[in-house]
Amino acid sequence: MNNLTVKQFEKTISADGDGRDGNPRDVSELRRQVDETISTTPVFDLHTHLFAPEFGGLNLYGIDELLNYHYLIAEFFRFSSLAPEAFWKLEKPKQSDLIWQTLFVENTPLSEAARGVVAVLNALGLDTRAADLRQAREFFAAQNPADYIEEVLKISNVTDIGMTNDPLDEAEIKVWNGDAPIDSRFHAALRLDRLLNGWAEAVPLMRKQNYEVSENIDGRTINETRRFLNDWILKMKPLYLGVSLPDDFAFPEDSARGKLIKDAVLPVCREHRISLSLMVGVRRKVNPALKLAGDGVGRADVSAIARICAENPDVKFLVTFLSRENQHELVVTARKFANLMPFGCWWFLNNSSIITEITRERFEMLGTSFIPQHSDARIVDQLIYKWSHSRRIIADALFESYAGLWREGRRVTRKEIERDAAKLFSGNFRDWVGI
Ligand code: FIX
Ligand code: ZN
Numbered sequence: 001m002n003n004l005t006v007k008q009f010e011k012t013i014s015a016d017g018d019g020r021d022g023n024p025r026d027v028s029e030l031r032r033q034v035d036e037t038i039s040t041t042p043v044f045d046l047h048t049h050l051f052a053p054e055f056g057g058l059n060l061y062g063i064d065e066l067l068n069y070h071y072l073i074a075e076f077f078r079f080s081s082l083a084p085e086a087f088w089k090l091e092k093p094k095q096s097d098l099i100w101q102t103l104f105v106e107n108t109p110l111s112e113a114a115r116g117v118v119a120v121l122n123a124l125g126l127d128t129r130a131a132d133l134r135q136a137r138e139f140f141a142a143q144n145p146a147d148y149i150e151e152v153l154k155i156s157n158v159t160d161i162g163m164t165n166d167p168l169d170e171a172e173i174k175v176w177n178g179d180a181p182i183d184s185r186f187h188a189a190l191r192l193d194r195l196l197n198g199w200a201e202a203v204p205l206m207r208k209q210n211y212e213v214s215e216n217i218d219g220r221t222i223n224e225t226r227r228f229l230n231d232w233i234l235k236m237k238p239l240y241l242g243v244s245l246p247d248d249f250a251f252p253e254d255s256a257r258g259k260l261i262k263d264a265v266l267p268v269c270r271e272h273r274i275s276l277s278l279m280v281g282v283r284r285k286v287n288p289a290l291k292l293a294g295d296g297v298g299r300a301d302v303s304a305i306a307r308i309c310a311e312n313p314d315v316k317f318l319v320t321f322l323s324r325e326n327q328h329e330l331v332v333t334a335r336k337f338a339n340l341m342p343f344g345c346w347w348f349l350n351n352s353s354i355i356t357e358i359t360r361e362r363f364e365m366l367g368t369s370f371i372p373q374h375s376d377a378r379i380v381d382q383l384i385y386k387w388s389h390s391r392r393i394i395a396d397a398l399f400e401s402y403a404g405l406w407r408e409g410r411r412v413t414r415k416e417i418e419r420d421a422a423k424l425f426s427g428n429f430r431d432w433v434g435i
Helices: 006-015 027-040 053-058 063-067 070-079 084-089 092-105 112-123 134-141 145-156 170-177 193-197 199-208 219-236 256-272 288-294 303-311 324-336 352-366 382-408 414-433
Strands: 043-045 158-162 240-245 275-280 317-321 340-342
Touching: 027 382, 027 414, 043 382, 043 414, 053 145, 053 170, 063 092, 063 112, 063 134, 070 084, 070 092, 070 112, 070 288, 084 288, 092 112, 112 382, 145 158, 145 382, 193 199, 193 240, 193 256, 199 219, 199 256, 219 256, 240 256, 256 275, 275 303, 303 317, 303 324, 317 324, 324 340, 324 352, 352 382, 382 414
Parallel strands: 043 158, 240 275, 275 317, 317 340
Antiparallel strands: none
């Protein structure tokens, strides 16, 4: 605040400019312009688990899918005494009836994921206090899938979607090997989890695709893995290669994963000039009885990322950490390496209090040179709430940053607000992956 008190500052900026240039001339106008711009800027959602309509049954939407989201299943078991084994034996509609009854009727849906369902129902004009799911089911049964996706993309103002594509998944392979062109708004991302985190199980699946790999990572296995990646890159045309990694991820690492990353994945990234996305800090199956809902988080070692960036200056890395404790070190590391792009507030961090803190820190230390959010949506309808929640919080953080800048003596213009929003929501990612 230098020599000015808050009151004196407010007075200065209220009196500054006549507003005829369309630029904000006082704090409330600045606030209005930031809110308007952030809520209307189209989004490129770089990481989701959504699929283009051509993937048929993999493309999920509707109330039963929304309620069977693993975030809500984990919350359901906080309130219900039903054993997980008994829950998994039920048909999906019965499971969603139970989740609705428990989390939305018998309890107030305060959590981020539960509020999300309320926000979706509200946006679609459905009863957010319904005693059962009859009305919602009727609504979704009447939707034409292609028109419905269109509607959701319009409401959420998402223009482009990054999928998560597993080259070892039978159902996906069928679509990639078919002739149907994939909806151009859906972009492939080649997921390496099964390859890098479960090599013994990946070997027979790769052999089935005629790649001569063995459990022992020898020279031929490395060459064949590179050939596998090359072929899939040509087939999928992914925007990036990606993998989720445990909290004990190390680099370099004397393990199958370490060898495959160093000798197969990184050379292929270099050759194709394609980024590698590293999502670090997940502890899979902390409670296996909960299946997908049983994954947890652990604090990881950010120096592994510093090393991989330092040793591979010609490879670009998109990086997100799952632990709140790793966020500060990630931002500091990004200041050291221009080939590192921090992105998103992943999974357990995708809550307003934590997005607020992470986004403010990123503005303070990186300016606009980061990607604030991805949705991680698994069900199409989730785009509605995940993006409206994130937009609101990013707008708050951006407004605070602009107000601070103004206090230092520089007024932001309308054009700058629009430019910054475009970078944050799509431009930084498009530039990074070169589209
Ligand atoms: O590994 C991932 O991409 C995670 O996002 C998922 O595995 C996780 O289940 C999820 O949906 C988080 O939002
Ligand atoms: Zn994900």
